[in-house]
Amino acid sequence: MKALVFRGPGSMPLEERLDPSPGPGEVVVEVRASGICGSDVHGFAGATGRRRVGVVMGHEATGEVVQTGSDVTTVRVGDRVVLRSILSCGRCASCRSGRPNLCLERQGFVAELRQD
Numbered sequence: 001m002k003a004l005v006f007r008g009p010g011s012m013p014l015e016e017r018l019d020p021s022p023g024p025g026e027v028v029v030e031v032r033a034s035g036i037c038g039s040d041v042h043g044f045a046g047a048t049g050r051r052r053v054g055v056v057m058g059h060e061a062t063g064e065v066v067q068t069g070s071d072v073t074t075v076r077v078g079d080r081v082v083l084r085s086i087l088s089c090g091r092c093a094s095c096r097s098g099r100p101n102l103c104l105e106r107q108g109f110v111a112e113l114r115q116d
């Protein structure tokens with residue numbers, strides 16, 4: 001598979017990677033379209049330290065589930081999905097009030113491809 005990989009400010013080559021396989025609770029999504037976020041642009045330019053060398057760019061994407069790992073019950077192969085770029089706790093006041101983007105424990109989705 002092809003992946004657009006951040007190699008440092010101004011360097012983002014298209015690289016060949018092994019096809020991923022899902023672990024427990026994970027799915028593999030074949031990306032159909034990906035947006036270019038402002039944070040991607042700033043990371044590519046080196047204006048922020050929010051992109052680590054080796055990260056696969058593009059965290060705002062849509063696609064189709066092509067494999068599911070064990071314990072996955074909410075989606076099936078063939079489902080069309082949108083990647084949610086923020087992981088939130090689901091328990092705090094912000095999450096419970098429908099504003100997971102303001103979660104105090106939120107983490108950014110990082111598309112890293114395991115090389116297994």
Ligand SMILES: [Zn+2]
Pocket residue numbers: 037038039059060085
């Ligand atoms: Zn974004």
Ligand SMILES: [Zn+2]
Pocket residue numbers: 088089090091092093094095100103104105106
């Ligand atoms: Zn929360």
